[in-house]
Amino acid sequence: MTTTLTQSGSDRDRPARSTMKDVAQLAGVSVKTVSRVVNGEPGASVAVRERVLQAAERLDYRHNLGASTLRRKDARSGIVGALLQDVGNSFSAGLLRAxxxxxxxxxxxxxxxSLDEEPERERGLVSDLVARRADGLVLMPASDRHEYLLSEHRAGLPLVFVDRRPHGLDCDSVTIDNRLGASSATAHLIAGGHRRIAMLSDLYEIETARERVAGYRAALDEAxxxxxxxxxxxxxxxxxxxxQIxxxxxxxxxxxxxxxxxRNILTVGAVRALRSLGLSHQIALVGFDDFPLADLVEPALTVVRQDVRRIGTEVGRILLDRLAGDTSPPQHVVLEPSLVCRGSGEIRPPSEGIHRD
Known part of the structure; x- marks a missing residue:
């Protein structure tokens, strides 16, 4: 199950929730017995357990996991926090599902x-998740330094960075080789005869953007x-x-x-511009990141694909290993992206100049 975390707000106007005491009164048992039943502990007969569960259902009682976590020996909440840049983006959404x-x-x-590239929002949401006693934290950071997480890391909170590496803190990470992806894409365009290759990049402060620019420039230098x-x-x-650009x-x-x-939203903007200008079949385009329907536009889009499912699976594997007691040195998994050729990146430069439809 995935839910979305927002900053804490007002509790006014919320209806009062049923309490464990209300359930106990309706079921005719003690509060301690209700506690045993809802926490899955032994000590209640089948008949009593059924009575408590029926009372809880009638009262629409929702067990307070946070309160019970404080009493449990393993101090587990059953919650993993995932702070990504934009859960509405196809890359983040796919990673989250995996x-x-x-x-x-x-x-x-x-x-x-979602962090929306806002470092202060990142710190606030991390604080919220720690307060909720999250069992682990997956972070696609907006900040460029992460020493503020040192105390949580030392306390044993499993931390896995994804898409971007940690700085000022040595903990697990799963990233892709962004430089390789961009250099491969640029080299592909060069091999197709292009010499005037433009690149649209995200904020230079973002590590992945810098690495992709470095790959682009390295391919130009190589050629x-x-x-x-x-x-x-x-x-x-x-x-x-x-x-517009x-x-x-x-x-x-x-x-x-x-x-x-x-990145994928910049690819969509480029597609719109080329279509509007009538140049979709004259100007080559390679996008970083695949996305739904990229193969259905005309021409179909050539992309640098990140294996989002594998990234999410690797993150989950590391996180579960840490929760199971793995204390080995931090893992830094770097996956290779792949170039998927569909047509838009294989258009050769116009021999007689650009002709708009």
Missing amino acids: LEDAVREAGLSVLAA KIPFDPQLLVHSVRSEQEAE VTDLLGTADAPTAFLTG
């Missing part, structure tokens, strides 16, 4: 929230193609921005013949 599947059989639920700073646009944050670049005198977009 993580949920990986931990479900262990009886764990996932409590998820001895001079780097043109006008063709690298940083800090593109939305589909709308990407659409692609439109503007294609309106210049020495326009690019190919684009590499640094």
